[in-house]
Amino acid sequence: MSWQGKVLRVNLTKGTAEAEPLNMEWAEAYMGERGLGSKYLWENMDPQTDPLGPDNVLIFATGPLTSTMAPTSGRYAVLCKSPLTGAIACSNSGGKFGAELKFAGYDLLLLEGKSDKPVYLNIVDDTVEILPADDIWGTTVWHTEEWIKKTHNDPLIRVASCGEAGENLCRYAAVVNDLHRAAGRSGVGAVMGSKNLKAVSVRGTKGVTAADPAKFMAAVKASHDVMAVNEGRQELTELGTNSMIDMMQEFGGLPTRNFKEVQFEGVDKINTAAMFEVKENGHRNMVTNKACFGCTIACGRIAHIDENHFSIVNKPEYKLASGGLEYETAYAFGPLVGVSDIDALTYAGYMTNEHGYDPISFGGTLAAAMELFEMGVITKEDTDGIDLSFGNPEALTVMSEKTGKGEGFGKILAMGSKLMCEKYGHPELAMHVKGQEFAGYDSRALQGMGLGYATSNRGACHLKHSTFGEDMEDVSGNGKAEPCKTSQDHVAAIDSTGLCLFVGDAGMEISHFVDLLNGAIGSDGSQWSEERMMETGERVWNLERRFNMSAGLTGADDTLPKRLLETPAPSGTGKGKVNELSKMLPEYYKLRGWTEDGQLTNELIDRLGL
Amino acid sequence: MKITLKTAGLFSRYLPEGTKGNLAELEVKDGATPVDVARQIGAPTDTKCLIVVNGTAVPPSQHDIFTLNDGDAMSFMPPLKGG
Numbered sequence: 085m086s087w088q089g090k091v092l093r094v095n096l097t098k099g100t101a102e103a104e105p106l107n108m109e110w111a112e113a114y115m116g117e118r119g120l121g122s123k124y125l126w127e128n129m130d131p132q133t134d135p136l137g138p139d140n141v142l143i144f145a146t147g148p149l150t151s152t153m154a155p156t157s158g159r160y161a162v163l164c165k166s167p168l169t170g171a172i173a174c175s176n177s178g179g180k181f182g183a184e185l186k187f188a189g190y191d192l193l194l195l196e197g198k199s200d201k202p203v204y205l206n207i208v209d210d211t212v213e214i215l216p217a218d219d220i221w222g223t224t225v226w227h228t229e230e231w232i233k234k235t236h237n238d239p240l241i242r243v244a245s246c247g248e249a250g251e252n253l254c255r256y257a258a259v260v261n262d263l264h265r266a267a268g269r270s271g272v273g274a275v276m277g278s279k280n281l282k283a284v285s286v287r288g289t290k291g292v293t294a295a296d297p298a299k300f301m302a303a304v305k306a307s308h309d310v311m312a313v314n315e316g317r318q319e320l321t322e323l324g325t326n327s328m329i330d331m332m333q334e335f336g337g338l339p340t341r342n343f344k345e346v347q348f349e350g351v352d353k354i355n356t357a358a359m360f361e362v363k364e365n366g367h368r369n370m371v372t373n374k375a376c377f378g379c380t381i382a383c384g385r386i387a388h389i390d391e392n393h394f395s396i397v398n399k400p401e402y403k404l405a406s407g408g409l410e411y412e413t414a415y416a417f418g419p420l421v422g423v424s425d426i427d428a429l430t431y432a433g434y435m436t437n438e439h440g441y442d443p444i445s446f447g448g449t450l451a452a453a454m455e456l457f458e459m460g461v462i463t464k465e466d467t468d469g470i471d472l473s474f475g476n477p478e479a480l481t482v483m484s485e486k487t488g489k490g491e492g493f494g495k496i497l498a499m500g501s502k503l504m505c506e507k508y509g510h511p512e513l514a515m516h517v518k519g520q521e522f523a524g525y526d527s528r529a530l531q532g533m534g535l536g537y538a539t540s541n542r543g544a545c546h547l548k549h550s551t552f553g554e555d556m557e558d559v560s561g562n563g564k565a566e567p568c569k570t571s572q573d574h575v576a577a578i579d580s581t582g583l584c585l586f587v588g589d590a591g592m593e594i595s596h597f598v599d600l601l602n603g604a605i606g607s608d609g610s611q612w613s614e615e616r617m618m619e620t621g622e623r624v625w626n627l628e629r630r631f632n633m634s635a636g637l638t639g640a641d642d643t644l645p646k647r648l649l650e651t652p653a654p655s656g657t658g659k660g661k662v663n664e665l666s667k668m669l670p671e672y673y674k675l676r677g678w679t680e681d682g683q684l685t686n687e688l689i690d691r692l693g694l
Numbered sequence: 695m696k697i698t699l700k701t702a703g704l705f706s707r708y709l710p711e712g713t714k715g716n717l718a719e720l721e722v723k724d725g726a727t728p729v730d731v732a733r734q735i736g737a738p739t740d741t742k743c744l745i746v747v748n749g750t751a752v753p754p755s756q757h758d759i760f761t762l763n764d765g766d767a768m769s770f771m772p773p774l775k776g777g
Contacts (some may be wrong), residue, residue, distance in 0.1 A: 313736070319704050319772055327772065331700035332771045334746045356703065356718070532773075552774040553742065557753045589775050657751040 085295040086148040086604035087111055091124070092190045096279050097138060099198030101205070108388060109653050111148075113693060118174050119580035119624040121145030121163040124194060125172065126627060130633035135167040135271075136253060136278040138198035144185060144244070144284065145192045147582020151183035151377075152291050153304050154600050155311060155592070156584035158183045158377025162267040164275045165635065168255040168445065168500050169543040172631045173270035177244075178376030178384075178584060179262030184242040191365040200282040204232065204245075216474040217282040222248065222436045225260040231542025232285045243285045247440025250277030252490035256445035256521075258501065264437040265376065265384075266406030270520060270542050273440050295606025303599035307417035307592055311380055314591030317617075321373060323356045328524075329418075330355050334658010339522065340419040341474045341513050342451035343647050346526045346656050350424025354414050355618040359387065359425050367391070369426055373404045376482045381590050385409060389434075393427040395481040408436050414448025415524030416611035417484075421454060422474035436591040437635025439488025448521025449501040450483055452513045453493075458618065461508050468492040500635075515645050518543035518637065527648050529658030530555040532564035534667040536572070538642045541628035547585060548575055558659055561664030565671035570618075576628075577621035610674035623692045626676075629682055630694055642669060695724055695764035699731065702771045719743040728768060729758040742773035 087106055094101045105324075106494075109129075114120045121143045129141040143163040160182025166173035168637055185193060188209050197204075199214070202221035206213045220228045221258045225247040232243050244261035252355055257273030258266040267273075276282075294300035319327055332338040333351045340348040352358065359370040367390045375382035379466025387408025389396050396402040409417075413436070417429040436443045450472075456462045457472035464471065468486070470493070472479050486494025491552035496504055501521055503515035515522055528536025532551025537544045547569040554564055574594065578585055582598055594614050601612040643649075648663045673680065677688045699720045701709055709718045722731055728745040732738065741754040746769040752760045764770065 176739055315704070316775070317774070323703050327703040328775065331744050331771050331774055334700075334702070334771060335744060335751050335774065336749070404723070447742060546776050550776060552776070553754070556742075556744065557755060559751075566757075585776070656749065 085114070085606060088189050088191050088292065090190050090492065091194055092207070092254065093196070094212070094214070095196045096199040096203070096214070096281060099199070099214055101214065103190070108222045113619050113620070114624060114627075115143045115162045115577070115580035116147030116578060117159065117176065117580050117582050118579040119149065119620060120676050121161050121170065121192065121376040122174065122624060122627050124192060125163050125550065126631055126673060128194065128196070129165070130629050131165065131463060133165060134615065135170065135275060139641050140165050140275055140278070142195040142272070142275050142279065143192060143371060146186045147580055148605055149600055150582030151186035152604055153301070154583060154604070155304070155307050155380065156376065156379045156381065156587055157582060158379065159582055159584055160185060161579070162259050162272040164272055166270040166272070166542065167253070171518050171543060172541055172628050172638055172646045173272050174542060174628070175269045175272050176579065177259070177261055177265050177267040178379070179242070179265035180377040181244045181261035181286065182502045182582070183377045183422055184286045184288045187290055188286050189288065189290050189446055195279065195281065200279065202280050202282055204283040204285060205281065206236070207284070209287070209289055221251065221281050224248065224439045224580065226438050228283050229263060230631055232283060234407070236285070241285050241287045243281035243283055245440070246273040246276040247438065247488065248490060249441040249488050249498065249678065250274055252498065253277055253484070254441050254487065254490065255500040256442040257443050257501070258440050260437070260440045266437065266440070268442045268443065269545065274354065279466050281310035281523055288601060292457050294604045299606075300603025303596065303603045307587070307596045307600065308380060309588065310591040310596070317381055317590035320381050320586060321589060324373065324383050324385045326359065326385070326409050326414045327356050332524060335529060336417065336658055337417050337526040339524060339526045341422045342420065342455045342513065346653050348419035348531060350359060351419065353424040354409070354418045354429055355369045359385070359409060363390065364500055365370040365390070365392070369430060370408065375591045376415070376584070379584065381586055383586060387430050389430050391428045393431070394478070395428055395431040400435060402431065406434055409433060413443045416444045416481055420447045420451045420524070421480055423477050423480050425477035428477035428481050431481050435484035441488060444523055445500055445521040446484065446487055446497065447512045448515055449497050449499070449504055450480065452505050452515065453497060454479070454503040455513050456505070456508055456510060466493060467565050475624065479487040512646055515647065517545055518641050520544045526643060526653065526658070527663045528653035529559060529656055530663050531559060531664055531668070532568050534644055534648065535564050535568045535672060536559060536664040538665055539572070539672060541625070541632055548572055550575065555592050561566060561667035565675055566666050568668075569672060569675045572625055573618050573621035573622070576600070576624040577617040580620065594682060623694065626684060626688065626692055630689070633683060639673070642682055696721055697731070697762055697764075697766045697768050699770040700767065705771055707735065708735045721765070722762065726762050727758050727760055728752060728762070728770070731768065732770065733760070737770065740773075744771040744774055745769070
């Protein structure tokens with residue numbers, strides 16, 4: 085139980101939608117969400133497929149704990165081959181969409197082919213319709229959600245859609261649900277757009293069942309109890325993830341001006357204190373916090389822009405409260421591009437949600453463009469007359485809108501930093517791994533983070549491992565391979581449950597997950613244990629790797645930009661250091677049981693049953 | 695001896711009463727360690743906390759060994775984690 089036992093397979097070329105039984109053998113081996121989605125992807129497509137062609141498969145996957153009473157159970161993942169990296173994409177999101185999909189009776193939604201005209205998929209329990217999307221094609225995420233709810237006369241419908249960024253094939257377009265929650269990374273929204281699929285709307289009324297309700301509810305209570313008193317949870321609730329910006333500034337790991345620096349002089353203007361500060365005119369950026377489905381953390385921020393700010397003059401529609409700054413948006417629109425105008429950052433955040441694209445990749449690409457601009461490689465003639473100097477808030481607000489709408493220089497920024505910098509003859513200025521831009525942690529100060537970035541199966545990502553403790557202890561490559569590998573497996577397992585990774589920062593241990601899984605799934609399968617979870621995580625990690633190797637990636641892609649490997653950090657805890665990847669990587673490969681050039685062995689494939 | 699103490703986030707609650715902002719001057723005993731300072735202000739001594747002295751992080755294993763000097767600037771903040 086807890087799995088619904090059903091997959092909805094939709095072929096957009098043929099216009100068919102059919103439910104089929106969930107492969108329970110795969111569910112037992114790969115659990116759900118990230119793991120099970122990866123397995124379905126692997127079994128249903130050729131990894132060498134053009135990511136923007138009709139043969140790419142797009143999967144929306146829930147986990148066995150999604151939609152249950154477990155904390156943070158609103159999550160789902162979107163998987164496909166990424167148009168940004170050419171590697172596997174797995175991007176997860178909160179809100180309520182994932183729970184609603186499960187309530188409608190489906191563990192996974194698998195989309196094949198390409199419609200010959202714009203459509204959206206409407207699911208109401210067993211009734212599935214592919215409907216014309218002519219009225220919403222070319223419109224925003226926000227308009228699409230409102231239109232669908234109004235058209236179907238049901239405010240409780242949950243919508244996941246691609247904005248104009250997805251339609252325009254922005255390489256880092258997102259799938260956005262519930263207005264401002266997003267499967268944000270790796271361009272999953274562009275794949276949705278490439279299929280002429282504007283949205284998936286879902287209404288589910290079926291509920292889910294736990295195998296052993298008493299055992300499950302005891303595990304739910306234990307999880308809630310530990311989170312209720314946890315200081316990390318309190319911090320996330322009261323301050324949100326942007327509290328991290330002060331810590332990274334102090335540590336000296338806050339990427340600034342395209343990684344030329346690691347500390348930002350304007351941090352006090354965009355941190356959580358600034359979000360709460362009441363200005364002379366009475367305006368305060370922060371309005372309230374917000375929780376996803378079933379979440380007792382509520383790290384989400386709802387903010388608004390000062391009505392006198394230049395970005396919203398004559399734009400009354402933006403005088404509303406909407407999704408506010410989280411750490412990664414604050415970093416990517418702040419230090420990374422040198423901007424310290426909190427309203428400009430908030431406006432750019434609105435643009436990413438409204439038009440549907442990844443703020444991290446956008447900020448990374450804009451930062452590279454700013455460096456090209458300051459070098460004179462591009463000029464105002466290229467940038468629609470906008471001064472693209474680091475620190476210019478107008479450059480941020482105007483380019484965030486242009487990128488979202490696919491206008492002018494925004495079309496260039498939509499390529500991502502790798503392709504853009506290659507176009508202008510300076511690939512060394514693109515700060516990425518496998519084509520995906522970095523999150524807000526500089527790997528000269530955080531050495532293990534560098535190994536995690538380099539080996540992440542979806543390109544540079546901070547959410548696939550955790551070596552913060554080891555990185556705080558020692559600024560070198562020593563002793564980082566083992567915690568990197570172990571935490572990658574751990575995270576892959578957590579991501580496959582259907583819960584949010586943040587419950588770990590809020591006090592939950594792996595034992596809580598084991599108890600929740602055993603209460604929810606019960607005797608349908610063999611019992612879960614910490615060992616089984618870790619082995620499942622290892623299986624998921626290696627299947628993702630196998631997908632990438634089959635797609636044409638090699639060990640040579642497990643690397644970092646020259647700036648991080650050769651240019652010492654100018655200040656902070658990592659002052660004078662470069663990332664010691666060459667020391668860590670061979671040790672990591674050995675721990676993984678891979679060959680010296682990073683390939684999986686037949687022995688490993690057999691052991692994990694890949 | 696005196697040090698300046700900087701905090702962030704919820705840790706600002708541990709600064710002496712009447713402190714405005716997140717920065718305070720603090721009288722501590724000679725040879726105090728970061729853990730001594732945390733105890734003095736009633737804050738957690740969890741080794742996961744971030745301690746930075748004069749711009750460089752003190753490794754968690756050194757939090758109860760590292761000796762502060764008069765005039766040092768110490769930052770005392772919640773642990774680093776993903777966001």
